[in-house]
Amino acid sequence: MESARKSIFPSAKDSWESIAIRELAATDKEQAISHLQSWNLHVFARRVIDGETGEMGNPILPSDVIFVEPPVKA
Numbered sequence: 001m002e003s004a005r006k007s008i009f010p011s012a013k014d015s016w017e018s019i020a021i022r023e024l025a026a027t028d029k030e031q032a033i034s035h036l037q038s039w040n041l042h043v044f045a046r047r048v049i050d051g052e053t054g055e056m057g058n059p060i061l062p063s064d065v066i067f068v069e070p071p072v073k074a
Helices: 016-023 029-039
Strands: none
16 A cells, blocks of 8 residues: 655645744755745645735645655656
8 A cells, every 4th residue: 555645734824934844844944945845836836926015925825735745756
């Protein structure tokens, strides 16, 4: 039986940085953020504009599945 990749449901206030600090504490923060973004292209590629500022907003939603480990090699 294959095991599933470890994943989490983020909180409403989570960011790539907060998830990296919490879930990949043993890894350099910048490297951990990069890993998370590459493992979660389904979220990272989402473009969200903050309605108040017109700036890029946080693409992470509480309903997203965020993988916190790399894909299993076939």
